[in-house]
Amino acid sequence: MATLHDLKESLRNMVRMADFSTQPLSDAEYSASFDILLAAEWSTYQEFIVPRLSELIASRAKISVLEIGPGPKSVLGHLPAQQRRKIVKYDALEPNMLFNVRLEKWLRYLPSHPSESPLQCLQSPPGISRLPFVAQYVLDDSDNEKASDYEVEGKYDVVLFCHSMYGSSKFYFIERALGMLAPAGMLVVFHRSPLDTGGLVCQQTASFPAGVVRVPDDDETLDAFASFIAGYNIVPRDMDASIDLDWREMCRGLGRREGNHLVFSSPNIMMTFNQHAKTALPELVAQVPTADVSMVIKNREARLHGHPAAIMRPTEVQHVQQCVRWAMKNKVGLTVVGGSHSGNCLVPGVVAITMSAFDKVHVVMGKSPGETGAVGLVVAEAGVRTGHIVRKAEQAGVTVPLGARPSVGAGLWLQGGIGHLARSHGLASDSIVGAVMVGVDSAQALFVGRVPPQHLPAGAVRAENEADLLWAIKGAGTNFGIVISVAFEAYKARSYSTLNWVLPVSSNAINLDERRSLIRKFDELAGHLPRNCSADAYLYWNDGGLRLGVAMFESPASSKTGPRAKTAFETVWGTPSAHSGVMDGLDLFDAEMYVSRMHDGLEGGHGGGKTSSFKRCVLLKGIGAADVADILMAAIDNRPSPHCYLHLLQGGGAVHDIPPEATAFGCRDWDFACVITGVWLRDRGEDEEAKSARAAEQWVYDVVRQLLPLSCGVYGADLGPDPRDAALAAQAFGPNRPRLGRLKQSSDPYNMLAYACPLLTTKEEPSKTPELIVLVTGESGAGKDYCASTWAIALNAARRDLCRTVNACVVSISDVIKREYAAATGADVNRLLRYGEDRAYKEQHRPALTSYFQHQVRQAPQLPEEHFLNVVRGAAGRVDVLLITGMRDAAPVAAFSHLVPDSRLIEVRVTASGKTRRVRRGMHDNHDGDGGHVGEVKEENRDKAKGKDGKLVDDSTDYPPDFSFDNDTTGDDKKVKEFAETHLLNFFHSDLQRLASMVRPFSDFPRPGIEFRHVLDIAQQPGGLKLCMSLLRRHLSTGWPKMPTPLSGDWPKVIACCETGGFVFGSALALFIELQRPLALIRKGAAGKLPPPTVSVDKSPSHISSATCSGGAGERIEMGRDVIPRGASVLVVDDVLATGQTLCAVLQLLGKAGVDAENVSVMVVAEFPVHRGRELLRQNGFGKASVQSLLVFGGL
């Protein structure tokens, strides 16, 4: 996919080559094209700019803002109401006359009606000026600086440039804007491409590489869009319009087609600066040495980020302390450079600290082996590389379990470190027993754990929270301080030998079984290896075919010589294609298949320097399972360049021995770390390389998204604040994320190390619960886990059709209780947790586990709510769709939706016949009916829903779930996926978002504290009612339970609606569906509005009417007694479901007219779950009515 920048260059080249002259866009043209771009780039505003801006002002009370070049509306208008209310002064510089007028109109500042303005709390009229913003210094014709005579009065808390910084003098713009900041003010810049700040120090930087522009592919739009991007209009000499045509074709050639749209990549960056941006750096440079500008940075992304404010090269611990003190004083972040293999070691505008001067390794031999078999310690300073540590250690006859490449730095052992010795000695971080660091909360030199005294820097003190810090360094060590050195336990050095096979894999996706069986065989053979061996696999493409490269590493258990026993690998796959002979740990680095035996034609393999790569790593179990194997193979089939590959490094053994909570590296139960490696050739020209890099990165994330639902965690190394990493970071530390989040807040209170692998902080927790939470329920053996993971895969793969990405993941809510149960009873937690495995063991423990849970709930009735909130918080801010299995609470949507008012909560009940379920549970009896077997009835009961007291309630027929999925046919993947595509993805349809955006919020109406959502306003907007009806119809006809489809003709016989909102939407729907259904019109107010005979009931005041000045006394609702035939099916349509009082009264009224709740389906346009309307219906005996809502809104 080309970038907007590529497009601009190509359009301009075309003009240069054809001899055309150009003319600037008129204000009107600029204004029209601007609107096109804004709409095309809306997803970037929604996903990046608005949330970032909200975060920035979240901690401020009242602010004054100067916005430069806002266009016709300010981006501030899209902030949540509570943030907008903080803006008490707003000025703008907008030189485009039309924009200027539109902006004034949009702000509609009327002192008499401030609530009409999008910025309601302005204390003075907004100052909108037509002056252009110019730098303090401008360049004259000869590129010399001259002072500008431009002046702006006043100082602001926020000066904002949102896509409005143009021209070559950005440094000067920033410098000028800094002069307008109030003392604690902040300059915020959103920009579409990397910004060289010329040594100005940035306070915060955030990037959004996934930004795209989606422009409709029609001639008129493309013409305007192309002119806007090129920056001018064309004046062809012969006045024919051929250039427009060519420009259109250029857009079509470069854009990626998505339906009727062309998509261009448009990465965005945010930078913020404070008053110290210009003055701070000289102060630091005077105290601490800087690095040589030609310093080699291994990671391409980091190299491209380029432009850090400076790279400091401390040579002593005091220098590091000075850097930290400086950052604290100036309230800015820092990055740290170890081996520079990650993309996060350099960030634009941020000061980096390279640890390269800390380059010593010391070996301290112990007297006798300890419990772990360690024979000494190796103290490694933070600037050394793995190869250097292994060399020094081998010279002393010891070794440390490090990774598989010699050039990697401290980032590896601080975040895990997976290598060939992991099966015998664990991860590199598992061997850390002590560390020296500089705390980023205090700039103090600290030490934790066992550090030999001779290697402690002068003045270092034992950290107060030593146990926590040592725990955190072992897996999440890049987040809590700047590490100076670590002490590893060292083990006796070994010799190794390696065997390699290169096995051809059928490249024909039709031979699926053949492909799967190869991976299954490898998985099986590797699974039986003793701990002194490990097996890696590479899936790659070479010489016209798919290959499975297998590397087996053996470290002989004894030093006995003699003929080598044949391995099971050789028995199955014959003579290896390479056998290394015996070698030491250092030579082992060179024995990597990756280095020399993959990809003919790349001299020296990927290590030869001709390629760059981008990696992400997920942790997998059971790679032989068909779904995992298929994704792995398909990944290589769809590789964007021939050199992309997957590396599967074996785990298990000692990695698995350590409990998840014992160190920060909380993901322990995996067999293979799957490194998805996008590779591209260098030296192909800048543009070509950038294009290949983008394609490779996209491929890596695509594969990750597919594997994530099947993974047992993610390796945190290399993850950073890039939003594309969010879903991975959410899975990176297993159960340890909450503890790490808390520790991050206390140990790094200024978020100085903001660019390391993101940890969930409690501050972020309430920020964004998943948009959709799906409770996957059903009886044991129905296939809930299988369906949930298949749906997650389907949702993750659906990006193209949706014009947005959806991150889905599956969580089992019962895992926590299983862990507690195992701890209390001594049961094997791993066997209880493993998905799809050990069925018999789980069945055996099921009764006791259920009783245990019931007992816990009796002790603490709020436990189900707590468990639910914990799993939701675990996914907050990271995941769009959370599928929760293991939940068996009664009517969970009614019970829990108020806890997650900003999410849509639905229940999907998975069903299968009794026979199928018994077979799946491994209960082979002679019964093929659905019941009757005493033992089975007991088993079945165990999966019935639980009531509030934890008692079993057979209420599966007591209320309708939102959907039912019949999963009786085992292995019908296609049908399962189709369900997600047809039903779950509906909730992400852009039309639904469009409808939601028509419901404007009004703050403090009808009384302070209430944010009124004007749902009826949909009908007052052009096309609003039609859109709403088409969505209602679409939802009604795609299988809502108990909702017969309009096409089947078996539709509810009557549409009932209550005034006022119900009348509007109900009547429109009756017309829209063209089924000639009569309306039952329910009147509100005093009885007697309708001629007799009527039925009527009392109704309590609703949420909004009780908030009006009159206080909303209760009223009666009434309808004609004979408008609905007794026992008819009824569809109730209403605008809003909040407290449920109206709906309750309507259902009562229908009951009086002879219609039972189970024959009623309710469809509301908007639901406000916080008011617990569904719970009220259940409490009043109307739980059997099916209730659906098109939109869900949080808030009051």
Ligand SMILES: Cc1cc2nc3c(=O)[nH]c(=O)nc-3n(C[C@H](O)[C@H](O)[C@H](O)COP(=O)(O)OP(=O)(O)OC[C@H]3O[C@@H](n4cnc5c(N)ncnc54)[C@H](O)[C@@H]3O)c2cc1C
């Ligand atoms: C070619 C290659 C091979 C790899 N092989 C393996 C492997 O075999 N096994 C494995 O487990 N991983 C492997 N990785 C992944 C590797 O562990 C990560 O990329 C790791 O982050 C690299 O660390 P670094 O120090 O080289 O990189 P850097 O980019 O310098 O650092 C990575 C992170 O650590 C932080 N950091 C570095 N030093 C410090 C410090 N002193 N204090 C605090 N924070 C610090 C940085 O700020 C950054 O966030 C490999 C990566 C590559 C590119």
